[in-house]
Amino acid sequence: MPAATASLLGLEKKSLREQAVSSLRTAITSGALEPGRHLVETELSDMLQISRGTLREALRQLAQEGLLTSGTRGRLSVRHLDAKEIRDIFAVRAALESLAVLTLCERPNRTAVIKSLRSAVDRMNAVANESLEERIEADLEFHRTLCTLTGNQTLLHSWASLEGSIRMSIMFAGLEKAVRNMRVDRHYEIVAAIETGDPEAARSAVVDHMDVAAGNLVA
Amino acid sequence: MPAATASLLGLEKKSLREQAVSSLRTAITSGALEPGRHLVETELSDMLQISRGTLREALRQLAQEGLLTSGTRGRLSVRHLDAKEIRDIFAVRAALESLAVLTLCERPNRTAVIKSLRSAVDRMNAVANESLEERIEADLEFHRTLCTLTGNQTLLHSWASLEGSIRMSIMFAGLEKAVRNMRVDRHYEIVAAIETGDPEAARSAVVDHMDVAAGNLVA
């Protein structure tokens, strides 16, 4: 196939279910669907212009991610987070990311890893004066990269399952509080510890970072 | 309501979807549906005597748990684990259970916790001469209890999401290998460390246990 037809590739077809999952996830983590709100299937399927069957598949996925809680008789509602739950979420997050940095420290040749991490931090720097949303995206991207680089698919999957809850925590606390966790130097610390290959330094950098982050959010 | 009617409670009605999830999970973790096997929706819905819509909801859930992998055009197949993936799963498991024991060590009054853990270990002892399946159940029950006792719902949920993968690892390796990980004394070590309240001892007991466990499985 000639290169001239390259512009025709990639027709961008996602299933309605996937689109619904994205759409609902955004609605929840942005607060458009407020915590505690009861979700009525018929209502949502009307809004999203999809059938209930398709919607229900999307809802199962979000429930599994912990964004929805199931009440009596299959009624779903948007999960409500209190201070303890936010701390709990960040404790699990710290455990997972600790494993990530420990794994990276053990790797013999870390130059490629460091390069990726540095560019993630650079991106955070680049958007430091942009909107809060963009800064949060850059921050999460850094932490997701941490997990991706380990090559441990299970680790990445577990972290990704937590991502929605993390976003809810941020939304719940308010973006102004969350942005206090975007300090670039704290992230450089983590990268530096990995570069040195010092597992204890890396772990404590991560755990401290998460402790502070959770503290900032619930304060 | 008088106590006499107590026997009428709990009519045992689980939705078809939940039953399908259980049934399929068992089929996968027992090897009845062998790794790599292609799942055909119409075939499965016929077997289980449920409609495709209901089945598809169940499949979404299992996919999210990591028991199924999605190929091209929405085709699902049973996840195949190699040695690296098993080690990866147990690394994540170790990270989560480490958090569990650290959390428990920090608790001021641990007598109730120790009591629960001891009875879980006792149960392992009680079934030590029973079938392999029962011993595995008792083992997993101990580790699940570890997570439950922390009161951290997110931790428990993350661990539970991993449970299917853990069972697959055991199945994949063969029950004879898996049973080498059921040594009761190793579990008492963990309980003892928690009772003492020594976080480092508890953590290393867990991490060592998981290292050995993964090693036994892939050997």
Next chain:
DNA sequence: TTACTGTCAGGTGTTAACAGTTGATACTAC
């Protein structure tokens, strides 16, 4: 041959309709 094109079977994506359950409200008998 070889390249192109119908055609068909096997699947998944999606939907609309039916069935059953529950909680609230209105109604009746005492």
Next chain:
DNA sequence: GTAGTATCAACTGTTAACACCTGACAGTAA
């Protein structure tokens, strides 16, 4: 009034059918 009951609206659980896409295979013309 109040306990008991019929009725109804609002949902979720479940299903069967339709719509599409894709890969394989056969037919056909150069």
